[in-house]
Amino acid sequence: xxxxxxxxxxxxxxxxxxxxxxxxxxxxxxxxxxxxxxxxxxxxxxxxxxxxxxxxxxxxxxxxxxxxxxxxxxxxxxxxxxxxxxxxxxxxxxxxxxxxxxxxxxxxxxxxxxxxxxxxxxxxxxxxxxxxxxxxxxxxxxxxxxxxxxxxxxxxxxxxxxxxxxxxxxxxxxxxxxxxxxxxxxxxxxxxxxxxxxxxxxxxxxxxxxxxxxxxxxxxxxxxxxxxxxxxxxxxxxxxxxxxxxxxxxxxxxxxxxxxxxxxxxxxxxxxxxxxxxxxxxxxxxxxxxxxxxxxxxxxxxxxxxxxxxxxxxxxxxxxxxxxxxxxxxxxxxxxxxxxxxxxxxxxxxxxxxxxxxxxxxxxxxxxxxxxxxxxxxxxxxxxxxxxxxxxxxxxxxxxxxxxxxxxxxxxxxxxxxxxxxxxxxxxxxxxxxxxxxxxxxxxxxxxxxxxxxxxxxxxxxxxxxxxxxxxxxxxxxxxxxxxxxxxxxxxxxxxxxxxxxxxxxxxxxxxxxxxxxxxxxxxxxxxxxxxxxxxxxxxxxxxxxxxxxxxxxxxxxxxxxxxxxxxxxxxxxxxxxxxxxxxxxxxxxxxxxxxxxxxxxxxxxxxxxxxxxxxxxxxxxxxxxxxxxxxxxxxxxxxxxxxxxxxxxxxxxx
Numbered sequence: 001x002x003x004x005x006x007x008x009x010x011x012x013x014x015x016x017x018x019x020x021x022x023x024x025x026x027x028x029x030x031x032x033x034x035x036x037x038x039x040x041x042x043x044x045x046x047x048x049x050x051x052x053x054x055x056x057x058x059x060x061x062x063x064x065x066x067x068x069x070x071x072x073x074x075x076x077x078x079x080x081x082x083x084x085x086x087x088x089x090x091x092x093x094x095x096x097x098x099x100x101x102x103x104x105x106x107x108x109x110x111x112x113x114x115x116x117x118x119x120x121x122x123x124x125x126x127x128x129x130x131x132x133x134x135x136x137x138x139x140x141x142x143x144x145x146x147x148x149x150x151x152x153x154x155x156x157x158x159x160x161x162x163x164x165x166x167x168x169x170x171x172x173x174x175x176x177x178x179x180x181x182x183x184x185x186x187x188x189x190x191x192x193x194x195x196x197x198x199x200x201x202x203x204x205x206x207x208x209x210x211x212x213x214x215x216x217x218x219x220x221x222x223x224x225x226x227x228x229x230x231x232x233x234x235x236x237x238x239x240x241x242x243x244x245x246x247x248x249x250x251x252x253x254x255x256x257x258x259x260x261x262x263x264x265x266x267x268x269x270x271x272x273x274x275x276x277x278x279x280x281x282x283x284x285x286x287x288x289x290x291x292x293x294x295x296x297x298x299x300x301x302x303x304x305x306x307x308x309x310x311x312x313x314x315x316x317x318x319x320x321x322x323x324x325x326x327x328x329x330x331x332x333x334x335x336x337x338x339x340x341x342x343x344x345x346x347x348x349x350x351x352x353x354x355x356x357x358x359x360x361x362x363x364x365x366x367x368x369x370x371x372x373x374x375x376x377x378x379x380x381x382x383x384x385x386x387x388x389x390x391x392x393x394x395x396x397x398x399x400x401x402x403x404x405x406x407x408x409x410x411x412x413x414x415x416x417x418x419x420x421x422x423x424x425x426x427x428x429x430x431x432x433x434x435x436x437x438x439x440x441x442x443x444x445x446x447x448x449x450x451x452x453x454x455x456x457x458x459x460x461x462x463x464x465x466x467x468x469x470x471x472x473x474x475x476x477x478x479x480x481x482x483x484x485x486x487x488x489x490x491x492x493x494x495x496x497x498x499x500x501x502x503x504x505x506x507x508x509x510x511x512x513x514x515x516x517x518x519x520x521x522x523x524x525x526x527x528x529x530x531x532x533x534x535x536x537x538x539x540x541x542x543x544x545x546x547x548x549x550x551x552x553x554x555x556x557x558x559x560x561x562x563x564x565x566x567x568x569x570x571x572x573x574x575x576x577x578x579x580x581x582x583x584x585x586x587x588x589x590x591x592x593x594x595x596x597x598x599x600x601x602x603x604x605x606x607x608x609x610x611x612x613x614x615x616x617x618x619x620x621x622x623x624x625x626x627x628x629x630x631x632x633x634x635x636x637x638x639x640x641x642x643x644x645x646x647x648x649x650x651x652x653x654x655x
Contacts, residue, residue, distance in 0.1 A: 005045055006142070006146035006147075006246065007102050007143055008041060008042070008045055008095055008096060008144065008299055009042065010091060010138070010139040010142040010150070010153075011093055011096065011102065011105050011106060011109075011140070011143075012038050012041060012042060012093055012238070013107070013135065014106065014109045014132075014135050014136040014138075015034075015089045015090075015093070015108070015109050015112070015130045016034075016038060017131070017136075018089075018109045018110075018112040018113050018132050018136065019034060019089060020083055021116050021118060021125060021128060021129075022074070022086065022115075023114070025079070025082075026082070026083060026086060027071050027083065027268040028085050029067065029650065030071075030086050030087060031065075031069075031086075033064065033067075033086075033087060033090050034086055034087075034089065034090040037090035037091060037093075037597055038089075038090065038093070039096075041093055041094060048216050051094055051545055052094055052545075053626070054056065057091060057094055057095070060091055061087075061088075061091060064084075064087035064088070064090075064091065065084070068080055068083050068084050068085070068087060071083065072195070072619070075197070076579075081090045081115070082112075082115050082119075085111055085115065086112070087106065088108065089105075089108050089109070089112060092104065092105045092108055093105055099143065102143045103140075103143060103621040106136060106139055106140045106143065109132075109139070109317050110136060111132070113129050113132050113133055113136065114131060117129050117255060119179075122508060122512075123507065123511040123512075124506040124508070126502075126511075128311070130161075130478040131602050133160060133161065134154070134157050134158060135154075135157075136155070136286055137157035137160055137161065137281050138150070138153040138156070139153075139155045140157075141153045141156045141157055141160075151194070155311075155463060158261075159605055161585070162560055166390075170550070173495065175332060176185070185562055186235060187641055189256060189649055193219060194423075195272075195274075195276070195420050195441065196234070196236055196274075196275070196609070197245065197246050197330055198233065198243055198245045198246075198397070199234075199236050199243065199244040199245075199399055199403065199420055200242060200243040200244070200385075200403075200445060201378070201380075201381050201385050201389070201396070201399060201400050201403065202378070202380075202397075202439065203399060204378075204397060204398055204401070204420070204443055205376050205397035205399070206377065207438045207441040208376050208397070208439050208441070209376075209439065210438035210439055211437055211438070211548070212270075212437060213270055213435055213436070213438075214269075214270060214278070214422060214436050214437060214438050214441075215231075215267050215269040215270060215273075215278055215435055215436050215476075216267070216268040216434065216435055216436070216505075217231075217265050217266070217267055217268075217425065217433060217434040217435070217436065218265065218266040218268075218431075218433040218435055218509075219263065219264065219265050219266075219279070220263075220264040221263070221264075221267075223427065223432065223434065224263055224280065224317060226424065226468055227468055227519060228280070228281075228317045228440070229280070229423060229424050229425055229434070230280070230281040230421065230422075230423055230442075230444065230456065231278045231279065231280060231281070231421045231422040231423070231425075231436060231440075232278065232279055232280070232281040232282065232283065232297065232298060232419060232421045233276050233278045233298065233419075233420055233422070233445070234276050234419070234420040235247075235296040235297070235298055235300060235417055235418070235419050235420075236417060236418040236420060237327060237330050237404070238330075238333075239333065239334065239335070239407065239410075240335055240338075240385065241334075241335045241338030241383075241385075241386075242338070242383070242384075242385050243408075244403060244418050245469055247296075247327075247330070249430075250294040250296055250298075251294065251295050251326065252292050252293065252294055252295070253293045253294055253295045253297065253323060254324075255324075256284045256285055257282055257284070257292075257297065257316060257319045257320060257321045257322070257323070257453070258319060258320040259282065259284065259316025259317075259318060259319035259320070260316060260317075260319070260324070261316065261317045261318050262284065262314050262315065262316055262317075263280055263314065263315050263316075263317055264312065264313075264314050265279070265280055265310050265312070265313055266310065266311070266313075267309075267310070267311055267313060267317065268308065268309075268310050268509060268512055268513075269304050269305060269307050269309040269310070270308060271307050271308060271309075271310070272305055272307065272562050274304055274305065274628065275300045275301045275302070275303070275304055276298060276300055276301075277291065277300065277301055277305070277309070278421060278422065278436075279299050279301075279304070279313045280313075280315035280317070280455065281315065281317075281421075282297055282315055282319045282321055283299055283313055283314070283315050284313075284314045284315060284316060285314070286299060286312045286313075287312055288298070288311065290302055290303075293384070294482040295324070295326040295327065295424075296323070296326075296327060296417075297321055297322040297323065297454075300315065301387035304367050307480055308512065310512060310513070316537055319453075320452055320453045321453040321454040322453040323453070323454075324457075325377055327415075327417070328415045328448050329415075329557050331410070331415035331417045331448060332410055332415050333410070334407070334410050334411060336370050338383075338384055339384045339385075339386040339387045339411075339633075340528075341387040341390070341391050341392055342384075342386040342387050342404065342407050342408055342411055343411045345366070345390065345408060345411065346407075346408050346410070346411020346412035346413075347360045347411060347412065349408070349412045350412040350413050355416055355533055356447065356448075356449050356450070358411070359413075359622075360409070360411050360447060360457055363405060363408050363409060363412070363459070364457075364459060364462050366390075367401070367405070367459055367462035367463060368463075370394060371394060372394045372395070372396075372401075372462065372463040373394065373395045373396075373463060374396070374398075374401075374460065374463045374464035374467070374618040375395050375396065375397065375399070376396050376397060378393065378396040378397060379393045379395065381393070381400075385400075385403065385404070385406045386403065386404040386407040386408070388402075390404050390408070391543040396566045398441075398442050398443045398444070398460045398467075399443045400418075400463070401443075401459040401460040402418045402443040402444055402459060402460065404420060404459075405445050405457070405459035405634075406445045409445070409447055411620070414447050414448065415447065415448035415538070416445055416446065416447045416448070417443070417445070417446050417447055417457075418443055418444070418446075419443065419444050419445075419446055420442075420443050421441075421442060421444075422436045422440040422441055422442055422627065423440055423442035423444075423467070423468070424436070424440050424442075424468075425440060427508055428502050428505060429502060430502055430503050430506040431509065431586050432505040433506075433509070435597070439468040442460070443460075444456060444457065444458040444459070444460070445458070445459060447458045456606065457472050533606045536621065573637055573639065573641070574623065574626045574627055574637060575627070577623075577640050577641050577644045578598070578619075578623045578627070578635075578640075578644075580644050581619055581623075581644045581647060582601075584644075584647060585609075585616075585646075585649060587649070588649040588650075589608070590604070590605045590608050590609060590649070594603075597601070598623060598627075599620065599621075599624070600623055602616055602620035609649055611650075612647070614648055615643070615647055616644065619640065619643050619644060622636060622639065622640045623640065623642070626640065628642060
């Protein structure tokens with residue numbers, strides 16, 4: 001038990017620090033499992049409680065694996081693997097009787113750290129994981145140096161990490177860049193956060209309470225005004241009377257839209273596990289060959305966005321979006337026997353108004369003149385949601401307004417479709433960029449005009465005009481959706497915390513600019529610049545030379561650190577002068593034996609060289625004061641050096 005005190009606390013601490021970032025994403029029972037097992041283990045060291053035997057550990061392992069299978073419904077995905085690691089990490093420290101078991105426990109901690117880095121690569125997680133690696137490495141040093149001090153274990157671990165930093169940086173630059181995360185393999189029909197590929201009443205209002213960041217947007221010039229901050233993502237064209245869906249196939253855009261006032265923007269997109277990207281309305285072209293711009297003017301990735309993406313894109317704030325008239329016919333389809341009252345109203349608008357512009361204006365006037373309300377808690381709608389919204393409830397969120405208005409326009413003979421994306425964004429005062437959150441999710445309508453192409457119409461503004469200029473908070477009564485005690489009385493504290501959060505977000509964005517901007521294309525460009533271009537015969541030759549050069553540099557550095565004399569072993573000037581003094585005496589036949597201290601050797605030498613007794617005693621006295629009494633000062637050291645230089649034993653010593 002006493003032997004375990006040298007290892008168990010260090011290993012348990014390393015495992016706890018490694019698993020802590022997973023705590024919020026793991027099921028509650030797994031977190032409780034880890035706390036219970038580690039708590040009992042540490043208590044057993046303190047109070048001498050019995051450890052579970054081999055059979056008990058086996059039964060606990062079976063119970064943990066069964067719990068994993070039940071929790072994740074036998075689908076062994078990334079989350080299940082992390083859960084299994086946590087369950088095993090909770091039990092493994094009980095098996096620490098051998099050096100092999102202790103080493104395996106430390107390696108489990110490393111695996112847990114890697115799993116978090118593959119799942120999230122933010123600056124905060126990266127810094128925390130470096131700290132976790134430091135603690136785990138210190139525990140590994142502790143395993144192999146159980147009698148050392150924990151402070152020295154940490155120092156040794158820090159030295160190891162510092163020595164590994166150049167190799168880590170080299171691997172970052174040269175290791176092939178991955179298009180997707182190693183473990184982010186899930187791709188479902190609905191995004192983990194954000195939009196799905198279908199839109200129905202209530203689907204966007206669910207996002208309004210989600211304050212997670214969807215993406216950040218940086219601009220080369222000044223920020224666009226609020227009425228131009230429409231972030232285009234998905235176009236919904238298929239309509240079954242209740243639910244809108246994006247078309248299964250959309251051809252790629254061949255010619256860009258006609259536009260003016262281009263805006264260059266850099267988007268830092270959070271992962272959402274789908275292929276659509278977001279851009280300021282209206283994007284001009286795809287950012288790179290990894291993406292495509294379709295004829296509905298949406299940008300799509302060739303692979304699901306399972307990790308953060310950073311891309312540059314240009315948009316027109318004034319445009320004419322024709323796309324060869326593609327999609328106009330599909331934007332007129334209405335299913336039979338659905339929303340009859342909306343159909344009748346649409347026909348009436350078409351009869352009374354002349355031209356597309358007048359029909360649109362009449363439809364917006366209907367919303368303005370009939371007490372429609374913007375709310376996050378609309379009533380549930382039935383089989384004919386457009387009818388129930390336009391003629392009964394008249395209360396809804398942006399998807400209610402957009403869906404009903406597009407249906408009304410189609411009924412009036414005006415091609416219309418719904419666009420899903422975001423509206424607005426929060427300005428970060430420290431770096432002048434926009435933070436767009438899930439709560440900024442929005443839906444609007446595009447109608448077809450023969451002269452202008454697809455024209456944006458936002459029917460939500462008919463009921464909530466403040467939504468455009470002041471954001472979603474100002475669109476609700478009182479200017480916010482909650483507030484309460486915190487909003488009224490803790491505003492100074494929340495404002496200060498918000499400033500710190502914004503500052504950290506700005507720092508994190510700069511980190512992402514360095515880390516995520518180094519894509520496969522950037523790596524290829526860098527390798528080509530230094531001559532590692534595989535399509536030329538010089539590429540393999542340069543790679544071989546670079547490899548040999550790096551190997552030589554690593555060997556030299558290893559030899560330097562391995563065979564250099566530690567600073568603690570380097571001779572200080574006092575010791576160096578005393579050794580010169582001893583060598584002079586040895587040349588006269590007075591050799592110092594290994595077991596002799598300075599005082600004893602002084603008496604021994606004086607007895608054999610009586611004529612030099614005073615000099616020997618004086619040199620020895622100064623040496624003892626400097627060496628053992630820590631009375632070092634430059635003048636005394638110089639005095640010792642002068643006395644040793646002037647000391648000249650002559651003649652043979654007495655025997």
